[in-house]
Amino acid sequence: MKNSQSLRGKFMRTLLLVMGSTGLATLVIVVVTSAQASSHHLDSVQRYIEQGITSKGRVLTENHARALRGLTLDNAFLDMQRLVERVVQEDSELVYGLYVNSNRETLASSHRGVPALPDKPPAKDAWRILQIPEEDLLVLRESVKRTTRLGEELLEVAMPVTSEDAEFLGTVRYGVSTRPMRDAIAHARADANARLRRSVLWLAAFVTLFMVLGLWLSRIQAVRITRPVADLTVAAEALATGNRTVRVGIDSGDEIGMLGASFNRMVHDLDASYRELETLNRVLEQKVEERTLQLGRKNRDMQLVMDNVGQGFITLDIEGTMSAERSRVIDAWFGQAEGSPKFWDYLGRIDASVGEWFDLGWASLRDDVLPLSLSLEQLPAVVRKDDRTFELAYRPIMEGERLDKVIVVITDVTARIERERAEQAQREMMSIFRRTLSDKMALDGFFVETGTLVDAITLSEASDLTLLRRHVHTLKGNTALFGIESVAAFCDRLEDGLNESAQAISDGDKKMLRTMWAKIKQMRAQLIDDASTGRVELDRQEYDAFVEDLRRGPATDLLVARVASWQFEPATKRLALLGEQVRGLAKRLGKASVEVVCQPTSLRLPPLKWGAFWSAFAHVVRNTVDHGVETADERMMAGKPPQATVVLSVARETEHVVVTIADDGPGIDWIKIAARAERNNLPHATRADLEQALFVDGISSRADVTSTSGRGIGLSAVRDVVRELGGVVQIRNDPGRGTAFRFVLPLVMLFEDLSVDDPGSHGMGTSAPHVAAN
Numbered sequence: 001m002k003n004s005q006s007l008r009g010k011f012m013r014t015l016l017l018v019m020g021s022t023g024l025a026t027l028v029i030v031v032v033t034s035a036q037a038s039s040h041h042l043d044s045v046q047r048y049i050e051q052g053i054t055s056k057g058r059v060l061t062e063n064h065a066r067a068l069r070g071l072t073l074d075n076a077f078l079d080m081q082r083l084v085e086r087v088v089q090e091d092s093e094l095v096y097g098l099y100v101n102s103n104r105e106t107l108a109s110s111h112r113g114v115p116a117l118p119d120k121p122p123a124k125d126a127w128r129i130l131q132i133p134e135e136d137l138l139v140l141r142e143s144v145k146r147t148t149r150l151g152e153e154l155l156e157v158a159m160p161v162t163s164e165d166a167e168f169l170g171t172v173r174y175g176v177s178t179r180p181m182r183d184a185i186a187h188a189r190a191d192a193n194a195r196l197r198r199s200v201l202w203l204a205a206f207v208t209l210f211m212v213l214g215l216w217l218s219r220i221q222a223v224r225i226t227r228p229v230a231d232l233t234v235a236a237e238a239l240a241t242g243n244r245t246v247r248v249g250i251d252s253g254d255e256i257g258m259l260g261a262s263f264n265r266m267v268h269d270l271d272a273s274y275r276e277l278e279t280l281n282r283v284l285e286q287k288v289e290e291r292t293l294q295l296g297r298k299n300r301d302m303q304l305v306m307d308n309v310g311q312g313f314i315t316l317d318i319e320g321t322m323s324a325e326r327s328r329v330i331d332a333w334f335g336q337a338e339g340s341p342k343f344w345d346y347l348g349r350i351d352a353s354v355g356e357w358f359d360l361g362w363a364s365l366r367d368d369v370l371p372l373s374l375s376l377e378q379l380p381a382v383v384r385k386d387d388r389t390f391e392l393a394y395r396p397i398m399e400g401e402r403l404d405k406v407i408v409v410i411t412d413v414t415a416r417i418e419r420e421r422a423e424q425a426q427r428e429m430m431s432i433f434r435r436t437l438s439d440k441m442a443l444d445g446f447f448v449e450t451g452t453l454v455d456a457i458t459l460s461e462a463s464d465l466t467l468l469r470r471h472v473h474t475l476k477g478n479t480a481l482f483g484i485e486s487v488a489a490f491c492d493r494l495e496d497g498l499n500e501s502a503q504a505i506s507d508g509d510k511k512m513l514r515t516m517w518a519k520i521k522q523m524r525a526q527l528i529d530d531a532s533t534g535r536v537e538l539d540r541q542e543y544d545a546f547v548e549d550l551r552r553g554p555a556t557d558l559l560v561a562r563v564a565s566w567q568f569e570p571a572t573k574r575l576a577l578l579g580e581q582v583r584g585l586a587k588r589l590g591k592a593s594v595e596v597v598c599q600p601t602s603l604r605l606p607p608l609k610w611g612a613f614w615s616a617f618a619h620v621v622r623n624t625v626d627h628g629v630e631t632a633d634e635r636m637m638a639g640k641p642p643q644a645t646v647v648l649s650v651a652r653e654t655e656h657v658v659v660t661i662a663d664d665g666p667g668i669d670w671i672k673i674a675a676r677a678e679r680n681n682l683p684h685a686t687r688a689d690l691e692q693a694l695f696v697d698g699i700s701s702r703a704d705v706t707s708t709s710g711r712g713i714g715l716s717a718v719r720d721v722v723r724e725l726g727g728v729v730q731i732r733n734d735p736g737r738g739t740a741f742r743f744v745l746p747l748v749m750l751f752e753d754l755s756v757d758d759p760g761s762h763g764m765g766t767s768a769p770h771v772a773a774n
Contacts (some may be wrong), residue, residue: 015218016211023207030203031196038192045188049181050155053093054144057157057176060087060094061142065159065172068099068108072161072169077107077121084108084172093177095154099161100127101170104137111150130175138171149175153182228256232263244271312410316343318403320362330410334385343408350385365403372396372403388414424485429523431483436527445569445607446482447524449615450475454517458510466697468505469498470717477618481581487516568604571650574614575599578621578661582646585625592632592644594625599649603657609725609749613659616721620661620741623715628663628739638736640664647740655747656727662740668694668733691731695719718743725749 064083071080084097088110099108106126127137130149143158158173228250238246244267250260312330315323320342331337337346344362348355357380365375376394383390395407436443453475457468476491490513494505505513579596586594624646632642647662670690677684677693684690697716722729727745 012215012219012222016215019211019214023211027200027203027207031200034196034199038189038196041192042185042188046181046185049184050178053155053176053178053181054157056093057155057174058142058144058159061157061159061172061174064097064099064174065161068161068172069163069169072101072107073163078119080108081110081121085110088112088174093180095150095152095175095177096130097172097174098127098130099170099172100137102138102168104134107170139173140168143173146178147175153178225256228260232256232260235263239267239270244274314343314408314410315397316406316408318366318405320344320359320366322346327410333388333390333410333412347380347383351383354380354383365406368403376406388412389417390414421486425519425523428484428486428520429527432520432524433527443482443524445611445614446478447521448607449611450478451517451521453478453615454513457505458514465498465504469495469697470720472498472505474615474619474717477622478615481585481618481621484520487513487520490516568606569610571601571603571605572598574605575601575648575650578617578648579646581618581621582625582648585622586629586644589625590631591625591629592635592642594629594644594646597645597647599647599651601650603650603652603750605650605749606751612721613725613743613745616718617659617743619715619718624661624663624739624741627668628665630665638666652747652750653744657745657747657749659743659745660740662732662738664738667735667737667739668731670733694731695729 064087067083068080071083080099084099085108088094088097089112094112096111097109098106100106104127105124106122109122109126109129111129132149138160139158140160142160143156145156147154147156149156154175154177156173156175158171161169161172163169231248231250235246235248246267247264248260250257312327312333314326314330317323321340322337322343324340334346334350342359344355344359346355347358361375361379364370364378365372369375370378376396379392379394381392383392389412391411391413393409393411395409396403397405397407432443453471457471457475472491472495476488476495479485479491480488494509494513497509498505575598579598582596583594586592629644629646630638630640635644636642645664647660649658649660651658651660670687673690673694674684677690677696680693680696682689682693682696684693695715695718719729722743722745725745726748727743730742730744732740732742
């Protein structure tokens with residue numbers, strides 16, 4: 001009965017809530033509707049009254065404008081004052097009247113409450129009492145607006161006074177009080193509120209009456225509905241105590257009766273299910289025992305597989321704890337683990353830095369700070385023990401959307417790394433061999449200059465990090481262009497370290513760089529014997545030209561100078577080498593194919609003088625490809641042929657030697673250079689300022705740093721070398737069409753260790769093959 005009473009109470013409260021909500025909603029709707037209707041009525045009343053006031057003001061102002069026209073033309077000043085004064089004093093709804101001429105002089109003025117002075121003209125600036133802005137004092141057309149003057153809200157009507165021939169004479173305006181309108185609206189609002197209150201009271205009385213009647217009827221019906229429910233409740237409590245023989249007898253013929261019949265069937269089925277379950281429990285114990293034996297056999301098989309593959313497997317829980325099940329080979333590689341340690345402690349026994357790295361990375365993974373894939377990528381990928389290298393890979397095990405465990409796959413990659421190193425060494429040896437055959441002088445100059453850079457990096461104790469970064473950047477570029485991949489990759493790593501830590505190179509890295517360069521020099525020594533270093537190479541064309549000069553007659557100094565220059569590097573070979581580097585780099589960076597145009601020249605260049613320049617010029621080559629050569633798609637979108645063009649030349653121009661590299665790319669983005677210069681507090685107002693900024697360390701138009709460019713170091717290194725050689729750098733930029741860098745060097749760059757003076761003093765002019773530019 002208690003449950004029945006409770007259900008009945010809920011039923012009654014629900015009905016009370018529904019009827020109360022309905023009545024309240026009805027009341028609210030009536031109130032809102034009545035309020036809206038009243039508001040609309042008041043708005044109509046206000047518009048009607050306001051229109052009447054406006055009409056009155058317009059008629060008055062218009063009539064007085066006509067009257068003032070004649071008075072103004074007759075200069076009847078006192079009549080004007082009497083006209084305005086009389087109408088303001090006689091009409092209680094007028095607050096003020098004002099008439100000013102075209103010179104903003106008051107001709108007539110009157111205010112409510114101010115004694116009339118019809119025989120005395122007003123002050124010329126009497127209009128200022130009304131606080132009318134000077135620019136609004138005169139109007140050229142009728143103006144009606146609501147405003148506040150003399151502390152009272154009013155409707156102001158202004159109208160121009162013009163002569164019969166449309167000459168502007170002045171402005172007359174009257175302020176009509178809105179107080180009658182406000183009083184009428186207040187009265188109407190009070191009347192509407194009274195009607196609304198009466199309506200609400202009547203409606204509330206009817207709603208209350210119907211709610212009381214509804215509750216009385218609902219209580220009678222609730223008793224009929226809840227009695228069978230009480231019987232069902234008692235039966236359910238008996239069933240809960242274990243009495244499966246309980247039944248209910250409800251024949252109401254409605255849904256409650258159907259519920260009673262369903263309850264009786266449920267109790268019957270439940271009794272049968274209990275008897276069947278007891279039988280199944282006895283069978284289940286036997287099956288569990290058999291399943292446990294099968295699982296044990298599978299675990300042994302899995303451990304056998306893990307112990308006989310070339311990889312090691314460890315499972316880590318979310319806290320980083322190693323599971324007991326792991327590949328036997330891991331213990332052989334790294335030693336036996338005591339109990340179930342944290343994986344970073346286990347790695348720390350092998351390499352403390354790797355252990356600390358893993359600890360930090362795992363904390364990020366456990367705390368779910370970053371996306372799962374990114375957190376896994378931040379964990380160590382390599383660990384080294386003795387002379388062996390092991391690769392770490394991570395496989396997450398998810399439980400729904402949550403990370404449950406991580407499988408660590410460890411692979412011994414020592415043999416693969418050795419094989420890759422051997423293949424890299426073979427590629428480097430082939431590159432040296434190919435350079436030896438194609439341009440031995442360029443290769444010799446490369447080794448001299450690179451050896452100097454290696455010494456500057458590894459032997460110097462200087463603390464100038466800017467200079468050290470330049471040396472490393474230059475060494476990286478030169479070795480990359482000559483195919484010495486191992487040194488270039490190592491320098492790229494050194495460069496990243498210098499930029500991140502702002503500290504000098506460690507002794508270990510210096511030793512490693514010296515060792516790597518020693519191996520490269522050893523490769524070269526295996527390919528080139530010492531006897532070949534004194535050999536002079538001569539093209540057939542130069543040989544034929546020399547023979548022809550011998551036949552023409554004696555010209556001792558000229559011939560000696562030419563023969564002496566044969567020991568120098570032909571500029572054509574250097575250009576061909578640069579062209580090959582341009583094409584190779586463009587292909588590696590995914591750029592468009594490049595047509596390299598090498599301008600013909602017969603100049604030969606002393607390698608000792610040009611070594612430093614060519615070393616620094618490698619930066620310009622990389623910048624030209626990275627910035628000046630677009631992809632094929634970008635070129636076609638810009639309306640250019642899909643193939644890019646790079647022009648290389650070395651030529652003599654009067655008293656200078658000019659090296660030029662030009663592209664047909666997008667040109668220099670001076671806007672980005674200006675932004676970078678501004679961030680670095682550098683001058684950037686003029687084109688000259690921007691060209692200077694382009695050669696400052698850290699300034700680049702590229703937003704991201706790559707292994708090729710973007711650090712803002714290369715061009716500054718080139719400029720410094722050119723300055724040391726006594727030359728200058730010139731830039732020719734055509735936005736959207738390309739950029740050209742011209743390196744103007746002194747003519748002395750063509751002569752080195754000669755036994756004769758400048759050939760020009762011996763009659764050797766621009767026709768001399770070894771100094772003339774075609």
